[in-house]
Amino acid sequence: MSIFENKKDSIETYRIIVFLSPFLILLFFAFLQILNLSYFNSNIYKTQSDSNRLYQSKIAPQRGFIFDTKNTLLVENNIQQDLEINPSFIENPRVFLKQISDLLDLNFEKIESDFYVRATGKSSQEPYILIKDLNEQQIAKLSVNLKKIKGAEIVSSFSRNVIHKDIMAPVIGYVGNISREDIFNNPELTKFKSLKIGKTGVEKDFDSILRGNMGYRIQERDSYGKLIRNISIEPPLKGKDLKLSIDLDLQKKLFSDFKGRKGALVAIEPRTGLIRALISSPTYDPNLLNSINDYEEVKSLLADKDSPLFNRALSGQYPPASTLKPFVGMAALEAETISWEKRIVDSGEYFVEGDDRPYKGWKEGGHGNVDMKKAIIESSDVYFYALAYDLTINNLSPFLEKFGYGKQSGLTENEAKGILPSRKWKLGYIGEAWFKGDTINMGIGQGYITATPIQIALAYATLANRGEIVKPRIIEKIGGVSTEKVSNLNISLSDNQNWKRIEEALLGVVEASNGTANNIYDRNIRIAGKTGTAQVKSIGETEYKFLREDESLRDHALFVGYGPVEDPKLVVVAIIENGESGSTVAAPLVRKAINLYSKNEK
Amino acid sequence: MKNNPLSFSVNLKIDKSSNNTPQFDYWILFSVIFLCSFGLAMIYSSSNSLEMTIRQGTYFFLGLLGMLLLAFSNFRKMEVFYLHSFWPAFFLLIIVLLFPSENSKTNRWIDLGLFTFQPSELMRFILPISAASFLTKNLKTKMKDMWFVIFVTLICFYLVAIQPDLGTSIIILLAGLLPVIISGFPWIYIFFGGFLVTLSLPLIWISLYDYQKQRILTLFNPEADVYGAGWNIVQSKIAVGSGGLFGKGFLNGSQSQLNFIPESHSDFIFSVIAEEFGLLGISILFFIYGILIYRLLMVSFYSSNKFAKIVSGTLSIILLAYISINISMVIGLLPVVGMPLPFLSQGGTALIVNLLTIGIILSLRKEV
Incomplete structure (x- = not known):
């Protein structure tokens, strides 16, 4: 039907x-x-569904620790709690920020500006830190109320803490956010974007070792951004620890003598090239820089006219002054323009033929009849004027270059080269031909020549090593593996006796009654050394007395020495800016360093 | 008879061997019970709220009782009651506009303290029965009666549309006009009416609320505003698509479990089913809905009583309209209007009304 x-x-x-x-x-x-x-089209929607719920985030690795040579901890990481926000879950930023500022009792305008400033350059999906280093009270409040606030989360992060602050600052340096320039120079840094990297010092030079490797985590989140569970975690790899060659005790004790003074000190083991102390004064608290986000907060540090951020030990370029004299002497011996015993009359003034302008020695009336040994011990200027004049710049410059003048020491890429003048250099940089008078000035380490403290220390280390050039090192171990001593060059003199002769003269500087540094004589530990007084400005005598009133124009005091002479353990160079005489302020520092270190060694 | 194009139905007909001993249609009963139970499970999955599930379960129980009561009632004796039940329903429709529940932006619910209910849902169920009863009071339906029903229907449509509830108002229109059409309203008027509606489309567009316009516009380009008006459609399409052939498993749909689908327990419950049970689950669901609609239609087709034919026909079409419109809107074929999926979506009034509808159709079977 x-x-x-x-x-x-x-x-x-x-x-x-x-x-x-x-x-x-x-x-x-x-x-x-x-x-x-x-x-x-199921696959397309499956992917979309996954990207809805799955979030990949980075886990910051812990930066490697830094220890001193006796395994004292120098740099550690503090764990801090930060408030991280994910903009993609925030519906109304104003309401969100009001909630946060009310909850934490913080200034709304400050938070709002941070919210927008820190978001620049990031995608809307990328989480970032809004409030750093929450205190316990804030954490307690947040952990109770955060469930109600979409898009915010407490995350922990590490902050770098240099334990001995200013004492170690010139060595350690500080860390900072990765800049666009950093990424341009090293594109690999892109994946470390949220981290801080070393900006100066060991932190910078060994950044790739200290940095470690990023970890990754895939998390499942609901539509409100609430974490449901971790899907997978690839843990981060902690950076390797570094053991420095610096001896913290030595550094500390020497640093205390730099209070209120500007200057630098470098103490280096001549046999190994290991740096045991490195001081630059004035200095700064690196933790201040480790924790900042914008430069506003450290403007005063940058504007300080004494430039505390400037590493004088590595980049301060000073006239080597009389500390250059032993090398000028050796150059002359090597070129055979003079013999060890030859005497020259030092009447306090030196004249070049056809020029009636005098080159004055530091001591009025002169040192009388001087040979090279006496010239070094008493630091005769006239003797070395004559030596340099006979030697000529063409012989002097190449000889000094062998000892490292005018070249980076090889400790780091971020140090100054100093100036080792030559005819070519002067034509290129000053635009003038080389005058004989330039050579004469250079004979006493003045004029165009400048050197960094570490260069001076290394030149004397080579002297103490009888010609073996050792590359300076500040790292003893990387992640438990010892670094190797590097020395691939040897300076050979035509007469090996000359090493001994120069050393004897340097010993005399301290031990002879007429030595310029006789004040630091101590027969228990014998030190060979040389004083120096670097003129800040070349000036005539009449103006000089007047200008002494202005401290910043006073001469720099230098002393460089090594000891014990029988088996040199340490070469130390000390420079006190505007400290006037090398023997009174700089030499005792060197003596102290060598004594402390020798005692330690026993 | 052999040349009749629709004669295929014959072979699947219900047992007609004993005209006088009414048979109870277990196909309808079991498919409804299956759908409701499945609905409870899905409400739990999408809301994770045992309380909400128990509440819905209670409505299911009450509705089932009412359905069975009606199923065993004699519809001929009930006809007078059906005829006059229009007026209380109409009264409630006015009441809801005057005293709406304060918890909502729209005037759809009456708050009775213990529970809230939607008079419009009641009306879309009462209207066809009452109209059918009115139209069949004489042996031959009078044109005058038809015009009266159309007039009343338009008033009800208006009352629901200003709540505002576009989805239900369209259903009300169907509920009132279908009995008139089925009982033989002349085609010429039907076409003329359709023509008038087409002409007035721009007018209708103007009278729509902004959010309603937005929903219609969104339909054509949901990706244009993923975080705004397009969110619902985009997320529910992702849910359906990511379910694939076999689904992600019960309680395992990330889209619904992690709150990416709004209204996932009510209007968008279909996307949760698709996500967790996949194309296979959807096919089974379609099959069961198919059995239900088919058996309901058979009641109409094989009934010799005009009232029964009109009522069961109209209610079946409305049921199918709900199913097809809800699913089309969830997968982005139609604009988002408030229309639940029968027997599955959370919502007490709708469930009870749907069960009562089945009860009445079951009672009509007695006249087969």
């Missing part, structure tokens, strides 16, 4: 079917669409 059998009734059935059909057709198309979604 058909449903249409009864013609009279079938009108309703017919109409039902007619008005049912549009919905059946709609349902048919709906099914086609479902087929399209969940069969033909």
